[in-house]
Amino acid sequence: MNFSQKLDEAVAASRSHVVVGLDSDPSKIPDLFLDAENPVLEFNREIIRATKEIVAGYKLNVAFYEFLQEKGIEALRGSMKEIPDDLITICDAKRGDLDNTSELYARTYFDTYGFDSITVNAYMGSDSVQPFLNREGKLIFILALTSNKSSSEFQKTDTGGMKLYEKIIQDSLNWGGGGRVGYVFGANHTDEISEFTKRHPEVPVLIPGIGAQGHELEPLIRNLHTERFVINSSRSIIYSAPKGCTLTQLRETVSASAQELNSGIRSVSR
Amino acid sequence: MNFSQKLDEAVAASRSHVVVGLDSDPSKIPDLFLDAENPVLEFNREIIRATKEIVAGYKLNVAFYEFLQEKGIEALRGSMKEIPDDLITICDAKRGDLDNTSELYARTYFDTYGFDSITVNAYMGSDSVQPFLNREGKLIFILALTSNKSSSEFQKTDTGGMKLYEKIIQDSLNWGGGGRVGYVFGANHTDEISEFTKRHPEVPVLIPGIGAQGHELEPLIRNLHTERFVINSSRSIIYSAPKGCTLTQLRETVSASAQELNSGIRSVSR
Numbered sequence: 225m226n227f228s229q230k231l232d233e234a235v236a237a238s239r240s241h242v243v244v245g246l247d248s249d250p251s252k253i254p255d256l257f258l259d260a261e262n263p264v265l266e267f268n269r270e271i272i273r274a275t276k277e278i279v280a281g282y283k284l285n286v287a288f289y290e291f292l293q294e295k296g297i298e299a300l301r302g303s304m305k306e307i308p309d310d311l312i313t314i315c316d317a318k319r320g321d322l323d324n325t326s327e328l329y330a331r332t333y334f335d336t337y338g339f340d341s342i343t344v345n346a347y348m349g350s351d352s353v354q355p356f357l358n359r360e361g362k363l364i365f366i367l368a369l370t371s372n373k374s375s376s377e378f379q380k381t382d383t384g385g386m387k388l389y390e391k392i393i394q395d396s397l398n399w400g401g402g403g404r405v406g407y408v409f410g411a412n413h414t415d416e417i418s419e420f421t422k423r424h425p426e427v428p429v430l431i432p433g434i435g436a437q438g439h440e441l442e443p444l445i446r447n448l449h450t451e452r453f454v455i456n457s458s459r460s461i462i463y464s465a466p467k468g469c470t471l472t473q474l475r476e477t478v479s480a481s482a483q484e485l486n487s488g489i490r491s492v493s494r
Numbered sequence: 495m496n497f498s499q500k501l502d503e504a505v506a507a508s509r510s511h512v513v514v515g516l517d518s519d520p521s522k523i524p525d526l527f528l529d530a531e532n533p534v535l536e537f538n539r540e541i542i543r544a545t546k547e548i549v550a551g552y553k554l555n556v557a558f559y560e561f562l563q564e565k566g567i568e569a570l571r572g573s574m575k576e577i578p579d580d581l582i583t584i585c586d587a588k589r590g591d592l593d594n595t596s597e598l599y600a601r602t603y604f605d606t607y608g609f610d611s612i613t614v615n616a617y618m619g620s621d622s623v624q625p626f627l628n629r630e631g632k633l634i635f636i637l638a639l640t641s642n643k644s645s646s647e648f649q650k651t652d653t654g655g656m657k658l659y660e661k662i663i664q665d666s667l668n669w670g671g672g673g674r675v676g677y678v679f680g681a682n683h684t685d686e687i688s689e690f691t692k693r694h695p696e697v698p699v700l701i702p703g704i705g706a707q708g709h710e711l712e713p714l715i716r717n718l719h720t721e722r723f724v725i726n727s728s729r730s731i732i733y734s735a736p737k738g739c740t741l742t743q744l745r746e747t748v749s750a751s752a753q754e755l756n757s758g759i760r761s762v763s764r
Binding site for chain 2: 247285287288290291293294297298301318319320321322323325326328329331332336345346347348349350351352367370371372373374375376377378379381382383384388391392395
């Protein structure tokens with residue numbers, strides 16, 4: 225089964241395009257975890273248990289785990305084990321390096337941790353992402369237009385009739401022989417998302433920027449001309465319960481937040 | 495002391511522009527370390543002890559350490575402790591993310607591990623690297639023209655009269671208020687290195703691609719119009735001794751390889 229099929233099935237089974245971003249910061253998680261042997265791991269387990277029936281998958285930004293050193297490694301590995309096999313997993317690493325180095329990243333995140341997909345930065349060109357494309361069933365999400373303010377500085381630079389992100393998309397669509405490349409579009413870039421998904425409804429898109437980053441849901445959904453999309457929300461789901469909450473409150477609040485985003489997405493007619 | 499001053503002093507004290515790349519792979523290091531509690535850490539310690547008088551510093555590509563999970567974290571931390579304080583340290587991570595995420599990377603690599611500098615990918619724009627610029631005495635090496643074959647695909651794309659890497663340089667030179675930005679140029683891009691270093695001899699450049707990657711030293715050195723450069727070599731130094739070597743052989747061979755590159759650099763008149 226390739227990644228797109230897995231994505232389709234996960235979306236169908238959960239009736240959800242939501243991906244929960246496990247950007248778990250020890251200073252922000254509820255106090256009830258602070259005495260745990262590995263607070264972030266225990267927190268993640270609870271988030272996953274509370275949401276796994278109503279989301280399409282999880283995105284783990286590895287910066288949060290690298291920051292915690294050994295405990296982070298343990299939390300990354302343990303969280304991946306907690307995620308049901310039929311949900312998609314996205315390693316948000318934004319990597320891209322010489323081929324022997326990218327091969328190591330591919331081994332680490334695809335083979336060791338078992339992620340289905342990884343975000344990559346294609347600035348170094350095709351050979352820098354090739355190792356990520358050599359693995360059956362896996363997918364890379366190439367950064368197209370990111371959700372931050374400065375994204376336009378280089379990504380929208382004109383490169384002779386097309387913008388840089390458009391050139392990157394055009395050149396990379398068939399890398400790996402087709403079916404192994406998706407793209408990241410920040411939720412604020414509704415026009416560009418509209419154009420891309422009209423042309424390439426079969427290509428998976430990962431959309432961050434809804435929730436704590438504050439971009440609006442309705443104009444985004446109206447401009448999505450594909451079913452192969454996931455919308456990531458991190459802080460507005462995982463930190464939706466107050467810091468002093470009980471375990472029951474956490475489970476209920478987190479589940480409700482994920483369900484609210486899910487319902488919001490499904491309520492907009494397209 | 496800012497990074498450039500530290501670099502100048504390290505080069506002057508060692509009479510060397512060489513940076514050793516600690517791309518340490520457990521499958522390639524000498525057999526004598528295989529019974530150690532942490533083979534890569536013990537190997538790195540020996541490499542550092544054998545070369546610290548004759549090199550300007552060390553570059554650690556974090557992919558090699560992430561691959562080893564907990565042992566890699568330990569090796570990264572222990573290797574950083576072994577490096578003398580007056581030598582420069584480069585975290586080769588090629589990071590760049592949303593500002594809150596880049597802040598975590600900056601905390602991890604600058605504050606926790608104590609690196610002086612980090613390689614960054616500027617595709618996401620200025621706000622994505624700002625957290626790395628907020629720390630006094632630290633420097634970012636922005637990827638300009640990398641040493642891999644595919645580097646021309648996007649880096650040399652024309653963006654209205656200048657190539658993309660030139661636009662990135664032009665826009666980023668004064669990020670952080672000046673003195674906190676350097677650039678990565680692969681050793682094969684001699685013409686571009688010549689032009690850049692003529693214009694900006696005060697800006698540090700990090701040059702990989704000599705050694706195992708096979709690019710030539712002499713044309714590179716003739717085209718360097720700056721003293722603020724370091725040339726990284728990884729595999730051709732750290733794996734210069736045979737796999738079955740003794741500790742004494744390792745020390746002598748590694749030291750001789752670093753010295754040979756150092757002499758090669760200094761023998762070319764500029």
